[in-house]
Amino acid sequence: MKTISTPNAPKPAGHYSQAVVYGGVVYVAGMLGIDPQNPDADPGGAGAQTRRALANVQAVLEAAGSDLGHAVRMTVFVSGHELWGEVNAAYAEVMGDHRPARAIVPVQSFREPFLVEIVATAALGG
Numbered sequence: 001m002k003t004i005s006t007p008n009a010p011k012p013a014g015h016y017s018q019a020v021v022y023g024g025v026v027y028v029a030g031m032l033g034i035d036p037q038n039p040d041a042d043p044g045g046a047g048a049q050t051r052r053a054l055a056n057v058q059a060v061l062e063a064a065g066s067d068l069g070h071a072v073r074m075t076v077f078v079s080g081h082e083l084w085g086e087v088n089a090a091y092a093e094v095m096g097d098h099r100p101a102r103a104i105v106p107v108q109s110f111r112e113p114f115l116v117e118i119v120a121t122a123a124l125g126g
Contacts, residue, residue, distance in 0.1 A: 001020060001021070001022045002020070002021045002022075002064075003017040003018075003019070003020055003021075004017060004018050004019035004020065004021060004026070004060055004063050004064045005017065005018055005063070006018065006059055006060060006062075006063035007036065008036060008056075008059035008060075008062075008063070009031065009036050009056040009057075009059040009060045009063075010031070010032065010034040010036050010039060010056060011036070012029065016029050017029065018060045018063075019060045019061075019063075019064055021064050021065075021124065024123060024124045025121060025122070025123060025124070026060075026061055026064040026065075026066050026070075026120075026121070026122045026123075026124060027121055028057050028060050028061065028119060028120040028121070028122070029060075029119065030077070030117040030118065030119045031053045031054075031056040031057050031060070031117065031118050031119075031120075032049070032052075032053055032056075032110070032114045032116070032117050033048065033049030033050065033051075033052035033053045033056075033114060033115075033116060034052065034056070034114075035052060036056065036059075042113070043113060043114060045086065045115070046078070046083040046086045046087050046090070046115045046116055047086045047087065047089065047090040048090075049114065049115050049116045050076075050086075050087045050090035050091055050094070050116050050118070051090050051093070051094055053116055053117065053118040054068065054090075054091070054094045054095070054118060055094075057071075057118055057120045061120070061122050064122075064124070065124050065125070066122045066123065066124050066125060067122075068094070068095065068098065068122075069098050070122045070123045070124070070125050071098070071100040071120050071121070071122040072100050072101065072121055072122060072123055073100055073101045073102070073103075073120070073121040074100050074101070074102045074103075074118060074119070074120050074121075075102070075103045075104075075105060075118070075119040075120075076091065076102065076103070076104050076105070076116065076117075076118050077105045077106075077107045077110075077116065077117040077118070077119075078104060078105070078106055078107065078115065078116055079106075079107050079108065079109045079110055079114075079115050079116075080106070080115070081106055083115055083116075084104070087116055100120075
């Protein structure tokens with residue numbers, strides 16, 4: 001088992017790794033729409049946060065030797081059903097034709113001002 005850490009994604013805010021690689025699979029921790037170079041910046045709306053969270057997932061996957069094109073499953077946590085259209089549009093924009101299995105989980109809220117968190121599982125390779 002190997003833990004992954006990259007300065008190109010937000011530092012963990014607790015006792016966890018950005019990702020763990022085991023058995024040819026990368027398990028990425030939940031990523032918020034935080035800019036790792038400017039973590040105090042306003043993350044924007046749900047679409048901007050989705051794009052940034054996916055960029056953070058991509059950075060962690062690259063550090064592990066993979067990429068979004070090798071994602072096999074995503075879980076998207078969204079703090080409000082009314083945000084889903086904006087989140088799904090941004091997600092589709094970033095992911096293009098690649099369609100990993102996906103679950104959407106509505107949540108009460110995150111710490112302010114975050115609206116979206118994305119967890120990913122990907123195969124190694126890239």
